[in-house]
Amino acid sequence: MDNELSTQPHGMEDVEIQEWLESLDSVLESSGPEVAAEILERLRAHATVNGIDLPFTANTPYANTIPPRLEPLFPGDQELERRIKSLIRWNALAMVVRANRVEHNIGGHISTYASAATLYEVGFNHFFRARTEEFEGDTVYFQGHASPGMYARAFLEGRLSAQKLENFRRELKPGGGLSSYPHPWLMPDFWEFPTVSMGLSPLMAIYQARFNRYLEHRGLKPVTDAKVWAFLGDGETDEPESLGAITLASREKLDNLIFVINCNLQRLDGPVRGNGQIIQELESAFRGARWNVIKVFWGSEWDPIFERDNEGLLVKRMGELVDGEYQKLVVSSGAYVREHFFGSDPRLLKLVEPMSDESLRRLRLGGHDPRKVYAAYKAAVEHKGSPTVILARTIKGYGLGEAGEGKNVTHQQKKLNEDELREFRSRFGIPLNDEDCIEVPFYRPPEDSVEIQYLRARREALGGYVPKRSVRTKPLAADHDELFKEFHEGSDGREVSTTMAFVGMLRKMLKDPEIGKLIVPIVPDEARTFGMESLFRTAGIYSSVGQKYEPVDVNTLLYYKEAKDGQILEEGITEAGSMASFIAAGTAYATHGINTIPFFIYYSMFGFQRIADFIWAAADMRTRGFLLGGTAGRTTLSGEGLQHQDGNSQVLALPVPNIKAYDPAFAYEIAVIVEDGIRRMYKDGENVFYYITVMNEPYAMPVMPGNVKDGILRGMYRFRPAANGKAKLRAQLFGSGAILNETLRAQEILETKYGVAADVWSVTSYKELYNDGNETERWNRLHPGEKARVPYVAKCLADAPGVLVAASDYLKTLPNMISKWMPRRLASLGTDGFGRSEGRASLRDFFEVDSRFITLATLHELFVDGKIERCVLDKAIKDLGINTEKPNPIIA
C-alpha cells in the first residue's frame, strides 16, 4: 500500500507524532492550508537534503479530499431530491425486471445505475447545463450500462412514455422501444455518445474537450465555460484506452474536462482489485499525470467519527484494507463491521462505542451522499488549470439488499423475487402496496406533484433536458465544381501518386471560401510520409500555447510551424486519439452546430485493423468526414513488410453499414468522390462517412473520360475499351487502385501477343457494388409481382463479351462477393496472405497480381472455355516467366 500513514517507524513515541500533528493543526488554523502545504513542502526538501530517503508516492491518505469544513452548503432540497432519485431507482429497476418477465434473458442492468444514482442526480439537478440558443451546453458521456437510469429520469421528465419504457430492449415493437445502451444511430434525438464499448468514451471525452478548445482558438466558436463530463466504471479503467490519453488532457490544461469514476470496486465477474485498492491506484495514476484528483470515500455520517479521532488512526486503518475486504464489509452486519474493521485497535473501537450496530451498518459511502458529491462537483467545475477526476466510492447494486447489493453476481442481476421487490419498494418509499408492487409497475407522480415540479424547475434552470441530440447546422452550398475541376484534367504525363493528388486537393480545399476554414486535417505523426509537410507552414499545426521555441528548421520554406490558431491536428503517434479527434470534428455539426469537415489520413494498416471499434462508434454517432488510408495496398507499399502492407482494410470496411469505401486509381476519381461526399454529407445531410485508400506509387494521371462520374460513385465504369472490339477472343478485366495499371498492361500484352481484345474496368468500390446487388435482390424478393430490377454490376456487363478476370491489392473475397451478378464465371486475383519486405515488382509476382498473372488468368479462362489450345497456355507460362511451383502466398 502506498499510504504514508500505514507504516510507523520503530521506536517512535505516539506522543511525538501527536505533537507534530498538533503543530500542523495549529498552523492550519492560524495561517490556512497554503502555508501548511508550504511548510510540508519545505520539510520534504529539508529531509531530502539531509539524506532522508522518502519513498515516492503519488497518493494521498485514504480519506476524502475535501474536508467537511471546506464543504459548500448543499443548495437543493435534499429530501425532495432523495424522493425523486428513489422514483428513478424504482422505474429503472422496473424497466429491467419487466423486460425480462416478458422475454427471458433479454438482459439489462440494475446494479450499475443503483450504484451511480446519486452521482447522476446531483449532476442533473445542479450541474449539467443543456444546450440553448445562448449557450452551447455541457457535454455528458453517460456510462453505457447505466442507461436504465437515464431512461427512467426522462420518463419522470415526461420525455419518454411508459410505452417506450415497457419496450426497453425491444426496439422493434410497434411504437418503438429503447435501445439497451446509448446509441445515437438508434435514438438520434436522445443519445449523443455511444459509450458501452468500454474504454472508448474516456478517450473520446478527452479529445472532445480538446477539440472544443481547438474550435475556440480558431475562432469557430465563442469561448465558454462549458464542461465535458465523462462517467465511467472503475472496472472500465483497465481498458488501455481509458487512461491512455490522460497526459494529453493535463498537458493541454483541459479544465473543461471532468471524469467521474464510479468506484464500486466491482466489475462484472468480481472485484476490480480484490487484493489492492483501485481508488488509490487510480489516484496515483491521475495525480502522476497531473490531474486534479478529488476522492469521495465517506459520507457525512463518518465526519463526527473522524472528528473524534485526533490520532489519525481511522485513516490509517482505512488505508490498510484491500478492496476484497471492503466488499465483504458492505455485505456484512454492523456487528461484523465493529469486530473486523474497528476491532483491530481498542482505540478505534472506542471511537464507535456510542454507535449501535445498525448505525454502523448504515454508515454511508461518499458516492451515495449528495452533499459530498455536490462538494466534489462544485470543486471540479471551479478548478482551473487542469482536468479533474472524481473518484467516488459507491456500492454496486446499492439498495438491492439480499437481491444483490455488493455481491459478485450483482452485475447481471435482472430479476427480483416478491420479497426483494417489496423490500426495495419500502427502502425507497415508493407509494405502492404489497400487491401492486410485485407487478413492478412504472410509477410517475402526477404532473402537479412537488417531485415533478421540482425536477422540471431544476432542469429549466439548467437550460433544458439532457441528454438530447439535435442537429443545428445549416447545410453548406457545397458547390465545388470549380475547385475540383483541375483534378479531372490529368497530370500531363507527370508521375504522381494518388496520395500526392489527394494532398493537392486538400491544399486547394483549405483555400476555399466556403469550406476552407471548416477543414480539419488530422495526422498521427505521418504528414511527411504523405507529403503533407508543406501544410505545416501554410495551415499551421494547432498548439494551445502557440510556439514557445524557434523551430530548428525555421530557415526553411516548410518549417514546423505551431500556432494557437493552427488548423492541422498533429496528434502524434496515436491512431486512437486521432480517431477521437475525427469523431469530435465529424460530429460538431450536432454537438456545436458547426460543419467541420475532418480529413484523417493515416497508415492504412493501422486504421480498421487497429481502431475499428472507434470507427464503429463513429458510425453509430453519424460522424461525417473522410478517412484516408495512406500507403495502402499490400503490394503497392514496398519494403515495409508484413505488419504494414495493407490488403485488409477494404474488407474490414465492409461491416460498417454507413461507410462508403473506395479504392480509387486516379486523381479524378478521388476528386469526384470527395466532391460528391462533401455534397452528400454537408449539403444533403446524409449520415454517411468515407474511407478512401490512397497509395504512394507514382504514375501519370489520365484525363477523366466523359460520362464516368456516376460509374465512379457507384463502384465501376469502363475505363478503356478494347481497341479491336470485333476480335474473336474477348475478355473483361477489372482493376482497382494501383493494380488498375497492371490490368492495363495486361490488356496490352493480351492484345499484342495473344490476340485477345480486353475491356478494362476501374472498380472503385466493391462495397458499393455489393450493397447495390444485395439491395436489388432484396427488392426483387419482396416485390415478386413487379418488373425485376437489375443489379448495377449486371447492367454494366450485360453486353460485355468474353472471360472475366479481376485483380486488386486486397483479398480475393472482394471481387468474389459480386461475381454472382456477373454474366459468367469470374477469376479473382488478390493479395491474401502475409506481406513481405520487398520491392513492388517482386511483391506483385509473389501475390500473383501483376500484369503477367492477369494475362495468365485471362488465357486460362479462355482455355477452360475451349477458346484457345493448351499449347498456347503452356507457351504463355514460359514466355511470361511464371514459376508454376512457386509457394502459395496465402500460406507462405
Ligand SMILES: Cc1ncc(C[n+]2csc(CCOP(=O)(O)OP(=O)(O)O)c2C)c(N)n1
Ligand atoms: C470493451 C468491452 N468489454 C466488455 C464489455 C462487457 N461489460 C459490460 S459492463 C462490464 C463490467 C463493468 O464494470 P465497471 O466498469 O466497473 O462498471 P460498473 O457496472 O461496476 O459501474 C463488462 C465487462 C463491454 N461492454 N465493453
Ligand SMILES: [Mg+2]
Ligand atoms: Mg465497477
